[in-house]
Amino acid sequence: MTTQTNGVFDRTPLIAGNWKMNMDHSQGIALVQKLAWTLKDAKHDYSRAEVVVFPPFTDLRSVQSLVEGDGLQIKYGAQDLSDQDKGAYTGDVSGEFLAKLGCSYVLVGHSERRLIHHESDELCRDKVRAAVRHGLIPMLCVGEGLEERQAGNHVQYTLEQLRGSLADLGAGELEGLVVAYEPVWAIGTGEVAGPEDAQEMAAAIRAELEKLYGADFARATRILYGGSVKSSNVASIMAEPDVDGALVGGASLDAEEFAKIARFVQHLVTDK
Numbered sequence: 690m691t692t693q694t695n696g697v698f699d700r701t702p703l704i705a706g707n708w709k710m711n712m713d714h715s716q717g718i719a720l721v722q723k724l725a726w727t728l729k730d731a732k733h734d735y736s737r738a739e740v741v742v743f744p745p746f747t748d749l750r751s752v753q754s755l756v757e758g759d760g761l762q763i764k765y766g767a768q769d770l771s772d773q774d775k776g777a778y779t780g781d782v783s784g785e786f787l788a789k790l791g792c793s794y795v796l797v798g799h800s801e802r803r804l805i806h807h808e809s810d811e812l813c814r815d816k817v818r819a820a821v822r823h824g825l826i827p828m829l830c831v832g833e834g835l836e837e838r839q840a841g842n843h844v845q846y847t848l849e850q851l852r853g854s855l856a857d858l859g860a861g862e863l864e865g866l867v868v869a870y871e872p873v874w875a876i877g878t879g880e881v882a883g884p885e886d887a888q889e890m891a892a893a894i895r896a897e898l899e900k901l902y903g904a905d906f907a908r909a910t911r912i913l914y915g916g917s918v919k920s921s922n923v924a925s926i927m928a929e930p931d932v933d934g935a936l937v938g939g940a941s942l943d944a945e946e947f948a949k950i951a952r953f954v955q956h957l958v959t960d961k
């Protein structure tokens with residue numbers, strides 16, 4: 690990933706849409722089609738801002754057919770995966786199956802999984818490992834709640850999550866890793882972390898990655914911000930040197946708004 694730069698480093702910005710539990714497969718196809726058309730009309734350059742969607746599992750086969758059939762440059766991934774490859778794990782989905790569906794990425798440890806499904810750092814680590822085993826790029830989500838933010842422990846808390854979710858994994862296994870910083874208090878609330886908050890954490894995450902895996906790894910790793918990102922606030926967040934993209938929830942369900950976010954980012958990169 691060395692095409693366009695974000696600030697100082699060679700990192701292609703990444704705009705990702707996490708649909709969460711929204712959009713059945715026919716709605717999902719319509720959304721991807723509209724997104725692709727909107728970006729095409731705007732002459733979006735995907736090499737300057739990568740665009741990825743994370744539909745529900747049940748949409749993935751339909752999205753694959755559309756993307757492959759129409760030769761779209763939009764990439765897609767799953768919102769979760771099992772830490773196991775196959776067997777008696779009712780309701781779970783293997784990374785092997787996701788790879789067969791053409792997924793490029795997979796979210797690991799989204800706060801809604803950590804909080805609602807009580808996923809531990811250790812489980813997230815095993816999921817990261819499963820993703821890598823099947824050639825999927827893990828997009829590891831970390832971020833503090835309101836309590837840690839108010840107590841001023843947010844950096845320490847988030848870095849602990851990061852270390853725990855990557856424990857015992859080597860740099861060689863993690864090529865392409867993406868980290869998404871999503872403060873829980875900013876998700877779906879309309880509260881956005883200030884650009885300086887996003888930068889503070891992104892820089893701390895990068896410094897930690899450097900400690901763990903060395904400078905080259907840290908420099909190459911993309912760190913996204915997520916939490917109430919919209920076309921009206923993405924520019925200021927992306928202006929920060931360590932923020933390489935956005936993980937967008939609600940606003941990614943509106944093709945025009947999501948395309949606008951991707952377009953803004955592409956322009957920022959071009960103009961930097």
Ligand SMILES: O=C(CO)COP(=O)(O)O
Nearest residue numbers: 707876877916917938939
């Ligand atoms: O959780 C998020 C993306 O993964 C953020 O969601 P919102 O953009 O709806 O706040």
